[in-house]
Amino acid sequence: MTDLLRENVQSYPRPPALEPVPQQITIRLGGTLVAQTTGALRVLETHHAPSYYLPPDDIHATLRPVQGSSFCEWKGVARYFDVIAGGKTASRAAWCYDSPTPGFAALAGYVAFYAGLMDEAWVGDLRVIPQPGDFYGGWVTPNLDGQIKGAPGTRHW
Numbered sequence: 001m002t003d004l005l006r007e008n009v010q011s012y013p014r015p016p017a018l019e020p021v022p023q024q025i026t027i028r029l030g031g032t033l034v035a036q037t038t039g040a041l042r043v044l045e046t047h048h049a050p051s052y053y054l055p056p057d058d059i060h061a062t063l064r065p066v067q068g069s070s071f072c073e074w075k076g077v078a079r080y081f082d083v084i085a086g087g088k089t090a091s092r093a094a095w096c097y098d099s100p101t102p103g104f105a106a107l108a109g110y111v112a113f114y115a116g117l118m119d120e121a122w123v124g125d126l127r128v129i130p131q132p133g134d135f136y137g138g139w140v141t142p143n144l145d146g147q148i149k150g151a152p153g154t155r156h157w
Contacts, residue, residue, distance in 0.1 A: 002124025004143035009047055011146070015074050016045035018104055023124035025052055027113055030086020034061040034118065041106060045074070047149040049131040049138025052123070053096075053110035061085035063111065066092055075104045083113065093117035095137070115139050 002023055021040040028034055037058035042050040063081040070078050075097050083093040096111045097104065114137045115121040116130030123141050131138035133150030140148060147154070 002126050004123070004126065004141055006143050006145060009049065009144055009146040009148050012044040012046045012048065014046040015103070016043050016048075018043055018106060021052060021123070024122075025054060026120070026122040027054075027118050028086075028120040029061065029083060029090055029118050030088035031119070032061070032086030034083060034085050034113070035059040035111075041110060043075070043104075043107075047147065047154075048136060049140045049144060049148050051112050051137050052139055053107050053112045056109050056111060059111055063094060064089075068092075070095075072097075074101065075107065076100045081111070083117070088119075090114075090117040112137055 018041055021042050024038050025040045026036045035054050035058055037054050039055045041053045044050055062084040064084060066080050066082055068080060078095045078097050080092045081094040083090040094111050094113045096109060097107050100107045115128045121128040121139060126141050129140040131140055131148060131150045136150045
């Protein structure tokens with residue numbers, strides 16, 4: 001069984017921290033393996049569930065670029081993808097930073113997935129719950145304490 005240390009999201013730093021993930025990350029869509037890696041990175045930001053970024057070589061699904069982008073004050077400009085696997089398409093379900101800011105240079109080309117738009121997302125043998133709301137892409141695991149933003153009324157604090 002995966003043992004994750006207790007973490008309080010309110011004690012995560014601002015600006016965020018970037019760290020390697022020792023656990024295996026697994027994602028499935030349409031009964032098909034989307035990605036599996038032991039080389040993921042995660043971003044830890046105050047009041048957020050961690051966001052997991054996977055190396056492109058460990059992604060087995062088709063990522064179809066879509067129009068539009070977003071801007072993160074810490075990481076830079078993100079672009080988005082539809083994820084296609086197992087006969088299913090999850091619209092705008094993944095994103096990456098091609099040219100992140102210097103503090104997040106290690107994320108260049110790594111891809112993050114919205115857990116709620118996948119059939120399954122796992123950290124080790126722990127199934128992930130998506131961060132509340134439809135804006136943030138954090139992954140909630142049972143070791144997290146504190147108030148995670150994303151639910152109605154928490155977006156701008």
